[in-house]
Amino acid sequence: MANTVLENATAAPVAPEEPHVLRSGETLPWIVVLVALVALPLVFTGGSQISTLNYLGVMAIFALSYNLLLGQTGLLSLGHATFFGLGGFAATHAVLGFAEAGVNFPLPLIPLIGGVVAFVLGIFGGWLASGRGGMPFAMITLGLSELVYSASNLFPSLYGSEEGVSMDRMDLGSSFGMDYGANSHIYVIVADCLVISAVVLKYFTTTPLGLLTNAVRDNAERVEFLGFSARRVRMWAFAVAAGFAGVAGSLAALNVEIMTVNELGAATSTLVLLMTYIGGTRTFFGPVLGAVVIGLMRIWLSDITPAWMMYFGLLFIFVVMAVPGGLAEMLQGGRRLITSGLLRAQLRPLAGVALAGAVGFAGTVILVELGYRAGLDASLGPAIRILGLPLDTTRPLSWGLGLVLVAGGGWALRQQLDALATRRHALAQPHREAVQ
Template identity: 40%
Template structure:
């Protein structure tokens, strides 16, 4: 019996091919995409967007070490991002003013390591009292810490530079890989290198005993304590690591933008990284990556088309929380698994859902855009595809009401058919 049980248990382990497909191949493809992008000759604006995406990927992955792995909801993760960025900029200043010596031999390419040290040190100091609590208490403590550090950013000008912040010059010190870090194309290689490396290191952390134990602490801290581990210590060590990688992202940002202001310590970036992680899917390692790509693109491009892009972001977040709690990664995984299990029928059902949602979104977009232009009071009119849509126009309300009724009706019909099929 025991031999048979042992053999059956061993069969549950993934094969080498499965390990390669799940753990190695995604990073190979990720690195390959990063290498191939410059071959297509991106514009300067495209490079700027890609650099921002790389920074936010690392930032979101670091946050998911707390939220997705350790179950710690933090409202102040930007503190460690900002402090890491400030540490990197101060180090860049020392490199610029160095006349030989230690700082004269430090390359700016290594500033993410300085940011990591700054973020980890801040995590060690702040996490000591914070991690003694979990759940709501931890979230409230993180919120108070975020407000405290953000206020300090305006009070201590010698460290944070006040409202103007502090700036630096990335074109100093010895070069690495022949990169002067002057042209934005060279900065892209810097961002790509550290993004891939940080993603690999964070994934490796999740495979360590500490990373595994953090998941156990998230699910059942009492059982973790019963088998001989201290949940508080596990949370504390994970908190330090998460702060370090957030600081690494801050160091990348310092080199990319060459300036940091106290706004980087505020609740706005803390809320944004929370939304990136949750929308992408906190239960999946690739979730924060998807969330960072989608939301950074929305932040950069959607704001050029509409003043209400933050409202659309809020609607997206609410929709994900209510109807897809596993985020975009969960939707992709469910679509893949459902298609493999049931074939094209499942894919057709999802395609019908997408069409229904798109129809309903037409009504939402028309309503929001007309309302925004009306509230501004500048006499602007929403004119998509040459249509003249004003609040008093019957066509406007037809384009609001009809798509909403049709789209929501289709979604309800599809849900009813799914329930009948399941019964």
């Protein structure tokens, strides 16, 4: 299993890591995020590129807020998009309202309105959903989310009809020396909000309430015996998470100047779950990584293959089964491996793992692409070029190749992982003796 790769990377007795799950990120990720926020708009200057950056920033905030529930409090919400969407609609109506009233309200403060509205609604929703954690919580958040979604077509004046509610972000006039016509002006708001949200959410983890959210995740029952109400802890975590989701939704509204009910539907909730979990729930910035990677994949992958959603699903299942710490933990494992000085000794089995994994991956891609060409896209004809290979959905050989690669890669991967584990065991042994 691939998770052993990561766990065993620490087998060597390096200095004891800070064990707290949300503290292991240290300062490097903060520096990376800050540098990226400054550098990216200098590299990608086109209007649509900036809009993409805005989208990624919005998703990063959204995923960070989601991880307050999933990673920190151990709550799986299936309706987080409700607050993203409600925040967005609140922001949209705020812009429309201020514009109509002729108030020159500074646009960068609009996300605050969306955030506060979502926070207040989050207190109520959190109170309803937080009686129990685990599965009941997941089901109830799904139900509440469906309630809001299905009720939305009863209120066309609030949610608009099918085409949604649009607004013009320039209607509020200029402030802070920007007129908000250009996407780069919105980028300034998004980047600032991202930094502020990250700082506030990080601060939250260091407070007594933040500590209690971890305690509720670990052992909600014991929290009660210590005098605290697990429900109240969950409720506040839910409300704070909802508030930041509202900020993200407001920013999304400012970026594209339109809100539709899809933003508060199940697909958006699923997206934030995938982003957060694939990025990594055990590290503070894991969700940001996930938002960026999945966000970019969504944009690029959907251009090259009809199967992009399938790849998301498979990647998600792979992460759930094999790398529960997500991409962030993979990166950390890699970094630890390099700094441990044991990389060279493990190079051979590591290369074997990589090679076997690549073969299995190639086989998966071939099968999935053939599948889509044979089914959904059959009208495009049976001939298809996959990974540079001329394949054909009508030829058994094409399918056979995919199957052989998947089976062979899977078998080899298992062998190579065993070899790696043995090697690491051997490497760790003399060190242990030296310590004792």
